[in-house]
Amino acid sequence: MRKDAQQNRDKILATAAKLFHDQSVAAVSMKDIAAAAKIGIGTLYRNYPNKSELCLAVSFNFIHQFVTDGQVYLSETTVSPIEQFQHVLQRYLDFREQRLQLLAFIESGPTVMATYYQSELYQQLVVLFMQVLAPISGEIETGELEFRADMVIAMLKSNSYAYQRQQQGLSPQQIAENISNLMIRA
Template identity: 75%
Template sequence: MRKDAAQNRAKILVTAAKLFQQRSVSTVSMKDIASAAQIGTGTLYRNYPNKSELCLALSFDFIQQFITTSQNYLGQTTAKPVVQFQQVLAQYLAFRERRLQLLTAIESGPTVMATYYQSTLYQQLVALFKRVLAPVSGDIEDDELTFRADMVIAMLKSNSYAYQRQQQGLSREQIANNISHLMIRNEKGL
């Protein structure tokens, strides 16, 4: 990538992050971002064809931080497998809640989720959940374990999570407990 193109991408991301801190993601337009970054709208759209793509780019670092922090925890802990699963799940819920606006913008994008599902980052997230699900899932095949990891992630997409929090009135802890009951095969034996 050319140096000026890389600088423009960085400028766009920094500017968007600042605007998203000042106002909600949904109220910031692409035109607002281009204007604040002092670049043309054509330059913005060449780099990020829509706001969902831009939000995905902003979120990659946050998702990677969550994965790295969780892997470090798993590398150091001596907690039982059930506790490990519950800890990673609780941290994922906290991460999603902190980044809810960005993640909602990503998940509502027309083509962004297909890009995200094919990314190395998503595969790392699935691998993380497989790692904590494997010891609490009983004797299952890798395909089913992958399915379970995908489903944990899918259950927590922004619209589902917001529905459980706002409409059903569940706390983050209640959501984590309910997911644990769905995913853990035999709590007593672990």
């Protein structure tokens, strides 16, 4: 990719992340992003054909940071496997809580989720959860371990998470405790 094209993409992502943080994701239009980034609307649409794609790209940066932080934590910690799982799960809940609107917008996009599930980054997220689930899951096949990791992530999709928070009145800590109870085999 040309240097100027990469600079435009970086500027678009930084501007969108700031606007999404400062306002609701729904309130920010593609036109707003182009104007704030000081680029033409055509340039924006050449890079991101719709808002869902742009939101996914912004999220990739956040997810990448979460996975990287999780790997660093696991390489440095000496706490028990249960505490490792609970720590990573709680950090994932914190991550989702901070980006509820952005993640909900992505998850409602018709084609974006297929792109996300097929991405290397999603696979890295699954592997991170497999790492913390393996020691607390007893003797299970790799396929079942991958399924469990994928299901932990699926349980926390925006609509499920919002239901637990808003309709059921659970705190993030209560959600983490309930998921831990489901996943930890005694």
